[in-house]
Amino acid sequence: MLVDIHVHTMVSSPCSQIDPLNLVDYAARMGLDAVCVTEHEEMEGAEVARDLGLRRGFRVFRGVEVYTEFGDMLVFGLYRPRFPWKMEFSELIREVRSAGGAIIPAHPCRSDRGFFERLGDEKAGYLLGNVDALEVLNGGNTPEANRLAMAVAEKYGLPQVGGSDAHLLVQVGRCVTLFEREFDTEEELVEEIRAGRCRPFYAHQLPELGRAGAWRPAARGSGGGGVVPD
Ligand SMILES: [Zn+2]
């Protein structure tokens, strides 16, 4: 099951030009099985997209992207209308754990809003010991930043996910997460990520993502991630 786990829409992210209705149609046409809408600090856009998806028979999972002192965090399974900007990581973790959710550092090695290059071993250990996965393929990152993130995930034995971080429709699906099994609920999304039953891919590695015409189909690579996009 192919899921783009990181998409912004114009409903709650002023930086995005994606209309949620177009998102649902485009994602279905290009061969994705689901998308996660993860607006900055707000849940409304995800709610709107999920309702549209329900009407059109396309899965949209709700998430949010919350800025903390350790950079941006993708959060699933924790529902509140709004989150503070630069939320304390320890407070966010407390809420995620009591809700039974998942927390994933977004684009952890990107130089702006990233965290890893600024942390010493002790802080990095604290952070990475408290998260459920790493977004090791982010569509807005350089290949080098993604490679660094993948090395961190491997070093700490963390599950790896990929998301487009799309702010334009044509960016949807440029990085995705392939889940081992089909599921329909946000609870299962959290469960599958936490269990690591998923792998990240660039779109061009997946021939099934050619249908919308935005990506050239290519032969599937031998492994998840780590392949430089052309
Ligand atoms: Zn971000």
Ligand SMILES: [Zn+2]
């Ligand atoms: Zn984002």
